[in-house]
Amino acid sequence: MYHQIKILQTVDELTEVQKLEQHIWQMDPIPVHQTLTCIKNGGMMLGIFHKEQLIGFCYGFPGFVNGKGYLCSHMLGIHPNYQNQGLGEKLKQAQREWAIHMGYQLITWTYDPLESINGYLNLEKLHGICQTYIENCYGEMEDALNQGLPSDRLMVEWWIHTPHVIEKQKPPFIKYKQPLLLPWNLNKRDFPFLDDHVIDLPTIWREHLSERKAIFIPIPTQFQKIKQTDFSLALDWRLKIRYLLQVLFAEGYALTGVKRQTDEPIQYYVAIDVKQLSIHDS
Incomplete structure (x- = not known):
């Protein structure tokens, strides 16, 4: 099935992202003024559509540490009716293409180390790596997936120009x-x-x-x-x-x-x- 992916830039488009975000996680969405400012200053918001309906998004903003910049991929969400169809991977690959065009070398994001489906996407399909563990990364979270447990996270490093990613290399x-x-x-x-x-x-x-x-x-x-x-x-x-x-x-x-x-x-x-x-x- 064909799904269109495009960059989202207008207030109306970002408002639709808010509605989808709230539907997925049942929590307050990121304010439009924040996402709008971000995408005007080195960040990005990608949307994936089924016909005219927004069914997924990927949001990232610039990060900077030790004198070097990178793209921090903060959120990726797919409408529950369209999950487990490979759309998350399509959004990430589109994000990689955009990041290369913008001159980024590294994309990072976090995920729950006990969510095996996310781990498979991040490490096997995208060829990211993890070597950083963050205890209780976001403090106490109230959404259904995270409520009650420490919000521990693994940080994914996606070195988008390297043979490990481009050639999908695995160790011998x-x-x-x-x-x-x-x-x-x-x-x-x-x-x-x-x-x-x-x-x-x-x-x-x-x-x-x-x-x-x-x-x-x-x-x-x-x-x-x-x-x-x-x-x-x-x-x-x-x-x-x-x-x-x-x-x-x-x-x-x-x-x-x-x-x-x-x-x-x-x-x-x-x-x-x-x-x-x-x-x-x-």
Whole structure:
């Protein structure tokens, strides 16, 4: 099915984005005066349409740190009736084309590390990487997806000019031989959980860390279902994944992919030594 993507610039167009944003998340939208000012000063708002209906958007603004600029991709939303149809990927690729035209080298954004679908899009399809973990990034959030848990986020780095992205490079297969798979089990409700001994991570991983082997970290396939049914288990996943990824990142590892398990209650993040990647951060 054909969907048109275009840059949104007028007050009327940005007002339509507000309506869609509110419908998706059931929360107050970004003020039009802010988005309008942003897109006039190096930012962007892309919309994707089905016929004449706005069904998705992608919004970003300029960031600047350590003397270098980048595009901060703040929000991407798809109307619930059109989700899981690949429209998010189409918007991100259009965003990349726009960013290249504007002279950006890097696009960043954040997502919940326990949302496996988002992880698959960001790391497998777009070939972003993650090596930064932000605890409780937005404080307490009231929307349905985030309410109740610390709003931890992974920061995605999308180095849009590099071979890792352009050529969709993956590290040589040899790097994946004999990876360490962290153990998980099922509880009485058939929900997956991580054993408490993952807190002994430095001891368990010593050989793999010293040899810089790949490490596979499990996350739930259906985190929102766990959260709605067993909040204490959802919090347990949040805190253990927080600990595991912070240790990994401190050791110079990055998340580079999501290994899907068909009909399994878990998916695996693929973590490797960041030096093995064809990216730059200088």
